[in-house]
Amino acid sequence: MLRWQIQLGNMVITKSNSPERQRDNMDIFSFELSEADMAAIASLDQADGRLGPDPELFRLPKSTVQD
Numbered sequence: 001m002l003r004w005q006i007q008l009g010n011m012v013i014t015k016s017n018s019p020e021r022q023r024d025n026m027d028i029f030s031f032e033l034s035e036a037d038m039a040a041i042a043s044l045d046q047a048d049g050r051l052g053p054d055p056e057l058f059r060l061p062k063s064t065v066q067d
Helices: 002-007 019-030 035-042
Strands: none
Touching: 002 019, 002 035
């Protein structure tokens, strides 16, 4: 998903305490996804996605936790 976001021109922010995972995250610059791969990943989009310029634009679903 990181590589997909980078190829779309989006900035990604990663977080990991694991040195191995940090290396994996940086390895996204050693390859590119094909147009078919990009389209396949884009087709997984859901209407309630969390991508946008302002986090205030998104509403969280009502909690199912009982008070």
